[in-house]
Amino acid sequence: MNKDSKIYVAGNRGLVGSAITESLRRHGYNNLVFTPHAQYDLIDSKTVEDFFKKERPEYVFQSAAHVGGIIANLTYRADFIYQNLMIESNIIHNAYKYGAKKLLFLGSSCIYPKNPPQPMTEDVLLTSELEYTNEPYAISKIAGIKLCESYNLQYGTNFISVMPTNLYSNNDNYNLETSHVLPAMIRKFHLAKCLENKDEQAIAEDFNKHPIEGVSGKSNLNKMLALMDKYGVRQKDGQVIVELWGDGSPRREFLHSQDLADACVFLMENVDFKDIMKEQFGVSDYEIPYTKTEIRNTHINIGTGKDLTIKELADMVKQVVGFCGCIVWNSDKPNGTPQKLLNVSKLQKLGWKYSIELSNGIKLAYENYLG
DSSP, X not given: OOTTOOEEEETTTSHHHHHHHHXXXXXXXXXXXXXXXXXXXXXXXXXXXXHHHHHOOSEEEEOOOOOOOHHHHHHOHHHHHHHHHHHHHXXXXXXXXXXXXXXXXXXXXXXXXXXXXXXXXXXXXXXXXXXXXXXXXXXXXXXXXXXXXXXXXXXXXXXXXXXXXXXEOSSOOOOTTTOOHHHHHHHHHHHHHHHHTTOHHHHHHHHHHSOBTTBOTTSOHHHHHHHHHHTTEEEETTEEEEEEESOSOOEEOEEEHHHHHHHHHHHHHHOOHXXXXXXXXXXXXXXXXXXXXXXXXXXXXESOSOOEEHHHHHHHHHHHHTOOSEEEEETTSOOOOSEEOBOOHHHHHHTOXXXXXHXXXXXXXXXXXXX
């Protein structure tokens, strides 16, 4: 990319897209174009085509997605598969149709089977069944990988896919109905600390910044306490407790969104699909359409290569927030996938490694949450 190249960041207001936008600007790229959600429905094919026809971006970061935590994935299964299939299909197809030089597609580590060998290499994709709770979302992301591979092999495009591990950031989703595990923990422990300190004003301020089910800090305290109880923050027998789902045994890997964004910019600057073909399949020159060798699993894992148990994560967040109460594990609720650790040797061979350690990243995220 040149510093004046026109770059489209899809989903620039989200956790990943905002981090990519920030990273691009830090690297001197300022000719950026966006499709704000209020003005552009990326599910609508005509809207997306009109945008590409008008702007004709040279480079595309496809980070737009409909995302959520385990509750949302279980509840809104049709929404997760339909919306994500439509968003990525519209963007990938129009990037090809209107001559984008390169596209980077953001997936998720949930594409991998429920019980694969650990750590997960790229080639375990589609080797066994997916985790049920997020199967629709995972299938949509697998389709995105296959779209990129297929357009490359048929049309000679330069589309690459990356699969990040679990992400967190300073711009996270703290809605307890849809948030992922780490931001949910940060908010729950913060509210528990407020309850522990009998700080009603702090509870109201939190609800004002992040209403829960439409309830803001202007509501009466009992209504807020009832919602806190619903999401596992309550006082029992004179002690404040935080209830978390499962038994705390699953292992998870976490990457700060700033690290992910820097990895994406690095790959966009330095790695093309032809480089992956040469490194992975020994194919240095090929005609389009390419039919000689089975080409699969050209995506690239992005992570730290290190994980910890959910219980260890909870203890870490509890310490950072300063909550002194008790954690209760509800083993009647699902654990999710037992372990999701990425093998990142492919990325490291390409020359990139993460920089933000989890303990420091949680401190940064909580400081940002407090404002």
